[in-house]
Amino acid sequence: MPFTYAILHEGDKGFGISFPDFPGCVSGGQTEEDAIRRGEETLNFHVAGMVEDGDQLPFVRTLSELRSDPLFADSLGDGFLTIVLFDLPGKSVRINVSMDENLLDAIDRAAQAKGQSRSAYLADAARARIRSAA
Known part of the structure; x- marks a missing residue:
């Protein structure tokens, strides 16, 4: 099962999660665990939609590739990294x-x-x- 890195941020009303290699794919939850679980569901829905629409999936970068990206450093801020698994939909x-x-x-x-x-x-x-x- 493939994985990607996600950034978990604490906010005033819970936690947000975003995916540097999947721009626009964001979610959140009341706790860290809830945000990660919801983030996984959101990412799977996002990837399935991209596949269904015939969109090319982004290249999932390694940790060292992310660290060398100045935009990643800015988006990380005071958040922390986690790994989220996702499914690649196949033919039924x-x-x-x-x-x-x-x-x-x-x-x-x-x-x-x-x-x-x-x-x-x-x-x-x-x-x-x-x-x-x-």
Whole structure:
């Protein structure tokens, strides 16, 4: 899974997070952990949108490349760096799986409650499980 560097800043009402290699992609949260989690979600949404629109993804710089950029030093200010993982969306592939019918019904109800398709709900659940195992 690829990663990029993010800058975490403390503000008056919480924390903000920005991504030097993804200009305009920003988020925030009440705590550092919340800002990082929301930042990851925002970055994944941003990258998926770029891929869907056919936009070229930016080159993700190394830490030494970032440090040599004077604009990075200005944007870092009193913030601190963290690493955020993101997904590179791929082509959807149709699969055939078998599972208990009651579990499938529960999945469908949960997906509907979130306004998602069964496939999107299962993919999100799998991503969450994979991230928690890492």
